[in-house]
Amino acid sequence: MSQTALIERAEKVFVGGSNGEFRLPPEANLVVTHGDGAMIYDASGREYVDFLLGSGPMILGHGHPEVVTAVTRQVARGTTFMALNEPAIRLAERVVDASPCGEKVRLVITGSESIQFALRAARAFTGRDRCLRFEGGWHGVSDSALHGARTLDPGDYPDTLPDGGGIPRNWSADMLAAPFNDVGRATEIVERHHGELAAIVIEPLQRCILPRPGFFEAMRALCDRHGIVLIFDEIVTGFRMAWGGAQERYGVTADLAAYGKTISGGYPLAAMCGRSDVMDVMNGWRPADDPKRVIASGTFNGYPVGAVAGLATLDVLERPGTYKRLFAMGDRVTREITAMGERLSVPLLVGGEGPVLQVLFTSEKEIVDYGSMFRADKQKAYVFGVEMIKRGLFVSPYEKIYLSLVHTDGHVDRLLETAEEVLRDVIAKMD
Numbered sequence: 001m002s003q004t005a006l007i008e009r010a011e012k013v014f015v016g017g018s019n020g021e022f023r024l025p026p027e028a029n030l031v032v033t034h035g036d037g038a039m040i041y042d043a044s045g046r047e048y049v050d051f052l053l054g055s056g057p058m059i060l061g062h063g064h065p066e067v068v069t070a071v072t073r074q075v076a077r078g079t080t081f082m083a084l085n086e087p088a089i090r091l092a093e094r095v096v097d098a099s100p101c102g103e104k105v106r107l108v109i110t111g112s113e114s115i116q117f118a119l120r121a122a123r124a125f126t127g128r129d130r131c132l133r134f135e136g137g138w139h140g141v142s143d144s145a146l147h148g149a150r151t152l153d154p155g156d157y158p159d160t161l162p163d164g165g166g167i168p169r170n171w172s173a174d175m176l177a178a179p180f181n182d183v184g185r186a187t188e189i190v191e192r193h194h195g196e197l198a199a200i201v202i203e204p205l206q207r208c209i210l211p212r213p214g215f216f217e218a219m220r221a222l223c224d225r226h227g228i229v230l231i232f233d234e235i236v237t238g239f240r241m242a243w244g245g246a247q248e249r250y251g252v253t254a255d256l257a258a259y260g261k262t263i264s265g266g267y268p269l270a271a272m273c274g275r276s277d278v279m280d281v282m283n284g285w286r287p288a289d290d291p292k293r294v295i296a297s298g299t300f301n302g303y304p305v306g307a308v309a310g311l312a313t314l315d316v317l318e319r320p321g322t323y324k325r326l327f328a329m330g331d332r333v334t335r336e337i338t339a340m341g342e343r344l345s346v347p348l349l350v351g352g353e354g355p356v357l358q359v360l361f362t363s364e365k366e367i368v369d370y371g372s373m374f375r376a377d378k379q380k381a382y383v384f385g386v387e388m389i390k391r392g393l394f395v396s397p398y399e400k401i402y403l404s405l406v407h408t409d410g411h412v413d414r415l416l417e418t419a420e421e422v423l424r425d426v427i428a429k430m431d
């Protein structure tokens, strides 16, 4: 069936023709037939170098032989049991081993669930209801996490609003927000509300914004001073920025951490882990009437197919040279796109670092918080992404570029050559 016919069918059955927020305009829309290593293919027979990586999970590329072997073997042995199973135990052990805060683990299915359960655990453990997050960070789609993910009127900190329809407005009272990297603002809010605060939740590489030196240390100290639970959302950064994730890379240990994407090997699986005393609120042996008892259950929790895929992925990531290679690639992309911007007089910044990057069209010298990121030209970023896709480079027109272990220097050459063409022929002419 032709790609055009498939897109028409998708438009009939999916609202807006897509399955979520990721959607492409007609001139770049496509239906993926399959992926192989660093490449994906569409129903018209076109190939693309994949720099979206399924929004991050495919850090070993598509159909990695070790993942395929592990999954195929597991599928024949049973796909879900509810009960304890060996792959789940082995994966939990690896998380404990790698995560600086990992003492106990709960395996779940989506990143959104892992953050939701982490917030719930912090609330139950402290007996407090409110949490502090940083404006513009993304913590998934639970009703709590969808307060303050979008920009606020700067004067209104720490108040948040629901980020979309259908989210109870009165829940806003329990999610406060501060600007990322602003120690002063966050300290002032915590000092004012500490008796009510259960958690500070941080996306350590907030979208593509790096933490300023001392920011995480200050949040750690505030949590220690006031008995607040520090939650790191490592769903993007876990096992990607370093074996020990953002906690290792930026040198601060959280109380709870959430994992997803990388740890899943491309299958539905996520995890939360952390201090035994906090995690113990999820202990299923607690009496049902214990007010601290947190329900964090799910039919597919401990999903063995996802667990073997995750284990196979971690086996590959653990080999020497992984992070050196990912960061060398990232440094090259950052350096060369920055130089292109200067050469072509297109004001831009490359945010992020290592295998997580984002091209922002802005004249600002540094992106430090959501306000400065929000001021970047979103229309140019969108056109840049769409034009890249039209030229066979699959990137998100909304978000990050992800680098993987199967991207070769040749793939990066193509990314850079195409970026230069798009910047020169399209973006430079937009003003």
Ligand SMILES: Cc1ncc(COP(=O)(O)O)c(C=O)c1O
Residues within 6 Å of the ligand: 055, 109, 110, 111, 112, 113, 115, 138, 139, 140, 141, 203, 233, 234, 235, 236, 260, 261, 270
């Ligand atoms: C930092 C972060 N947290 C949470 C999530 C939610 O994970 P999921 O989409 O698996 O629910 C995402 C997803 O993009 C994410 O990037």
